[in-house]
Amino acid sequence: MIEVGALRALRSVAALGTLARAAEELGFTASAVSQQIKRLERQVGVPVLAPAGRGVVLTPAGQAIVDAAPEVFQALERCGEAARSVSEGAPRGTLRVVAFSTAIRGLLAPLLRGLSVRCPGLRVHITEQDPEEALHSVDAGTADLALVHDADGLPAAQPPSLTQRLVHTDVGDVVLSRSHPLASATEPLGRADLAGHAWVTSPPGTVCHQWFRRLFAEAPEEPDVRHLVDDFATQLSLVTSGEVIALIPRLARPPLGDDLIAHPLRRQPKREVHAAWRQSADASPALRAVLAEFG
Incomplete structure (x- = not known):
């Protein structure tokens, strides 16, 4: 019979491409993961991995096993959740949450105090991860709940084993010093109002930079970007000088x-934040308790 640990190790290796990265995700040494894979090969009687440059790839047999793995993990999780749901149903244990940094700050941190009062037996463990990595962690079973945002209007690709729910819509505003000429504006700002002013923005590749570029997409001149800074608190320190403004x-x-x-802007940039979890964990009292906090 195939061992669950070996099956999980193979799926992580398949997703991450190397034994070392799979070991880091699973919390083992690379040697331990290698031993699990070898044990799996003895159990099925055929090779499941083949070397490929500095990494490894699945053999056809290995791919067949990985393709069937989600059904196995979902069945096992349903067994555990069924047992928990027929008990007292009180949320308890540890719920592993992965989320991008601003969701941790703006959504998770504010609800932890109230959650600890309502569910004293529940511990929430939070790890910062970008959306794509977060969805993989939940799919792989190394996390229970992910908070992810869409990227420029396009949601991150979601594995079929997961389900999701909209929990928040975030919008961007222009932040400026009270001494700035635009501070006295009484109406939402448009592109014409912002033309000619200097900016600090998030670096290219971030959602906020995409928002900024779209704001000036049809402008006749390139905006005056003085600084590229990823940390929003640092952006605000530069805005305080009165030299630049920021879209945050x-x-x-x-x-x-x-x-x-x-x-506010006349055409506010928006992004949707979704909670994602494994369908097989729907009955989890801990998961339901945290999701209820989002309304």
């Missing part, structure tokens, strides 16, 4: 203090 999502925004104000 509300989820990512620390308290502004007395020197800064946030002003």
Whole structure:
């Protein structure tokens, strides 16, 4: 009979491409993962991995096993959740949550205190991960719940074993110093209002930079970008000088203090935040308790 640990190791190797990366994800040594794979090969009687450069690839037999693995893991999880749901049903144990940094700050951190009062037997363990990595972690069983955002209107590719729910819609505002000429505006700002002003923006490749580029997509001149900074608190420190303004999502925004104000845009950039979890974990009291916090 195939061991569950060996099956999980093979699926991680298949997803990540090397024994070392799979070992890091699973919390084992590369040698231990290698031994699990060899044990699996003895159990099925055929090779499941083949070398490929510095990594490995699945053999046809290995691919067949990985393709069938989700059904095995879902069945095992349903067994465990069925046992928990017929007991007292109180959320308990540890729920492993993976999320991008601003969701941790803006969505998860504010609910932890109330959750600990309502569910004293439940511990929430949070790890920061980008959406694609977070979805893989939940699919692989190394996390229970992911908070992910769409990228420029396009959601991250979701494995078929997962289900998701919209929990928040985030929008971006222009943040500026109270001494800035635009601070006295009484209406939402448009592209014409922003033309000619200097900016600090998030680096290329980030959702916020995509928002910024779209804001000036049809402008006759390139915007004046003075600084590229990934950390939003650092952006705000530069905005305080009065030299530059910034486009910052509300989820990512620390308290502004007395020197800064946030002003809405005429066409507000938006991103949707979804919670994603394994369909086989639907009955989990711990999962349901955390999802209920989002309304």
